[in-house]
Amino acid sequence: MKIFPVIMAGGSGTRFWPLSRRDRPKQFLALVGDLPMLAATVRRLPPLARPADTYVVCGPAHAAAARKLLRDLPAANFVVEPCARNTAPCVGLAALHVAAREKRGIVAMLPADHHVARPEAFREAVAAAARLAEAGAIATIGIRPHAPETGYGYLKVGARLPGKGKAASHAHKVERFVEKPDVVTAARYLADGSYLWNSGIFVFRADVILEEIRRAMPVLGEQLSVIQASLGTPSHRRVLARVFPDCPSISIDYGVMEKSQRIVVVPADFGWSDVGSFAALPEVRETDHLGNVAEGDALVIDGRNNVVLANGKRPVAVVGIDDAVVVDAGDAVLVVRRDRAQDVRKVVEELARRGREEVL
């Protein structure tokens, strides 16, 4: 079964400042292993999918960097959005490209900046989802939760699919999507056992998702039809630049998935993390015996559960502090309490307000 992975690399998050910058967002950082997260995302696909069938969707500011990073992929497989319009238009645009190659081609939408500890199990889950997609479902992958995470959306698992065979054996209907819960609700979900983390991974046939978009978001459906008519013609770029910015900026979850009757979920457990902030690094990286993640010229004395990234070619000493994040990016330094790591965006906002373009 041929799968067309489409990697969504349009993110421009600010929660990894000062490592991340406007021209080097999270997906270009090697936050977990030696590879930038985008490269690791592509690397873990074979033998499930071939580089020739793998697509990357990103913004114009990052297209050159993405091409340079992913030399195995054909140039035509880099789909450049003229501007960011959330995931619904992104998915629609990607589906057009796949449909141009195979009308009923199976698309696996993958975030570019998530970590997977066990790639083999990941590929098995995507393959199971692909078998369901082949039969017309929109299959998402739900991660079995092991903590009351408030940073993830959840899926409420519904009835088990009736079909026989390996593909359907572990799959369920999705009863509903749930927004990021508070910690009490998250604990209830964890105890309940019928909630899964929404991994943001969706697998579907190109023709199916385009049909679902036309049903749930008719305006976007029309806009995609205009773009589709231009695909492969000299006017495509001009049409895309005219039409795409007008597309509604809505997530595929909200715009389509939550309204679709075709949604099924494959529960899985492959060491997934969305690596949402520096605070997540101790969960996905090696720590010392006191729980510290230390990188580069870092020196931690009498400290536990710290994240110290000394990338500035100079020593960074941390003494008598627990649960802190200390990042030296060379041209900027950040110190933040680990449980406030998501507030790093406030620094970026303040630096932007002060016009400090050189460190944004």
Added chain:
Amino acid sequence: MKIFPVIMAGGSGTRFWPLSRRDRPKQFLALVGDLPMLAATVRRLPPLARPADTYVVCGPAHAAAARKLLRDLPAANFVVEPCARNTAPCVGLAALHVAAREKRGIVAMLPADHHVARPEAFREAVAAAARLAEAGAIATIGIRPHAPETGYGYLKVGARLPGKGKAASHAHKVERFVEKPDVVTAARYLADGSYLWNSGIFVFRADVILEEIRRAMPVLGEQLSVIQASLGTPSHRRVLARVFPDCPSISIDYGVMEKSQRIVVVPADFGWSDVGSFAALPEVRETDHLGNVAEGDALVIDGRNNVVLANGKRPVAVVGIDDAVVVDAGDAVLVVRRDRAQDVRKVVEELARRGREEVL
């Protein structure tokens, strides 16, 4: 009354790393105002004493820097110890130099790295101590405590001096010297009212201190006599280099003051601080309305009572943390909890162990 201030600038402390280094110890740092502490110490003396009468004692590694910093002082007033031997030999050597100019010259020994918020009150206290010294006393200045400080030594105040006149009116005998207490004892001292902080400032006649040294530390007395005989001769430097390293490494407090019957104390209150570590900076520097000391390109968001010194020509952002010290010295970064600031020396020890000479 002529006073010969002698500034003890031989310190090589490590508690201000990474700002302080072997070749730039604390007294050369502008920790409080715009001036390096040594320069501020000299600057606050006039009109109490003249630059021509002011001496600086330091080690060979810092003599050139001290001369460069203090161009008002005659070259002959820089007394270079061949090696550090604590304060008793330092005081003895300084007294020899002053005695060579005036046998009964009044010497005011002053640490080079303390802060004084009210110089006028400081000069008044030293002048009062000098009047007592003129009459043969060894006068120390005791600071009225306003907190149960565990980082300072204390003086137990004894009987009020019987003499009349302004000089004696506020002076007391010293009942005893007390080592740095624990916090319970310090609180008791504070409540008691008869304990003062030992400022480390001593005022005495050159002939008196030399006599007291000979009485309490006869070996050092002999060694000083050998050095004294060479003063002003071509062989002085050679004699000093031979004799001084053999002098006992003992503090003047322990070696002489605590055994002397001539000790009196002038209670005073001139906004004194020994600025013992980064943790002391909020007490002696301007803070923002949340108690933060911020210097250079520092950005504190949702944080209180932090010390953020961004001296590295790049932004240092601190988010969601209280009571932290963050120092960027350009070629090294330090993060330490404020109440652990004295443990910065552990970093220096560890870097020394690793042979990181370039940042020591």
